[in-house]
Amino acid sequence: MIAALTALIVLQGHNALSADEAKAGWKLLFDGKTTAGWTNFKSDKIRPGWVVKDGALVSADPNNAGDIVSADKYDWFELTLDYNLTKGGNSGVMFRVTDDGEATWHSGPEVQIYDHWASPGVQISGYLYELYDSPKDASKPAGEWNHMRILISPKKCMTEINGVKYYEFVLGSDDFKARVAKSKFAEFPNFGKLATGRIAIQGDHGVVSFRDIKIRLIKE
Numbered sequence: 001m002i003a004a005l006t007a008l009i010v011l012q013g014h015n016a017l018s019a020d021e022a023k024a025g026w027k028l029l030f031d032g033k034t035t036a037g038w039t040n041f042k043s044d045k046i047r048p049g050w051v052v053k054d055g056a057l058v059s060a061d062p063n064n065a066g067d068i069v070s071a072d073k074y075d076w077f078e079l080t081l082d083y084n085l086t087k088g089g090n091s092g093v094m095f096r097v098t099d100d101g102e103a104t105w106h107s108g109p110e111v112q113i114y115d116h117w118a119s120p121g122v123q124i125s126g127y128l129y130e131l132y133d134s135p136k137d138a139s140k141p142a143g144e145w146n147h148m149r150i151l152i153s154p155k156k157c158m159t160e161i162n163g164v165k166y167y168e169f170v171l172g173s174d175d176f177k178a179r180v181a182k183s184k185f186a187e188f189p190n191f192g193k194l195a196t197g198r199i200a201i202q203g204d205h206g207v208v209s210f211r212d213i214k215i216r217l218i219k220e
Helices: 002-012 019-023 174-181
Strands: 026-028 038-040 050-053 056-059 068-074 077-085 090-097 110-114 145-152 157-161 164-169 197-201 208-217
Touching: 068 090, 077 090, 077 110, 090 145, 110 145
Parallel strands: none
Antiparallel strands: 026 208, 038 068, 050 056, 056 208, 068 197, 077 145, 077 208, 090 110, 090 197, 145 157, 157 164
């Protein structure tokens, strides 16, 4: 009975804002019950491959999920979320995604989420795909929840996994532009250049669960 009550309390603590978070300007992007606020890329609906299960937003059927995007657009922000991978799972979180282009990743840089192994050339969880990596690997294995923090601000951008900072960069800096020019994204004119855009979550590479998706706007 005590164990069941404890589990209920823990569950109720997810997908909710504390009084301090609300006061600081945080907003939920996932209510823990519905897919409200998300649609598939270039659509006003969400495919049935995305489901809400046990308080998590899950790409349960990658063959019928696809990338989803937030209803609102954001410029400077702090985004936090928890993710849980199945074995071999693969996803990613993109930012400043435009409605134009043939795919979300044609405009939005992607923070990788991957049930990876440490090997040269592997884009592990937390990397800004093909652009910024790190010698650190703080991710937990498939089946365990990981916490991701993404900061996109005018003077500093960075990613943390489970409280460990992986890298810093400045969006639009000479260094950022040089890295894009050497990547596969160089052919897409809007990649990483938009002043605002949607948050996107990749949904066609494996079963991945998300919860506690929160965002806070940052003023210039």
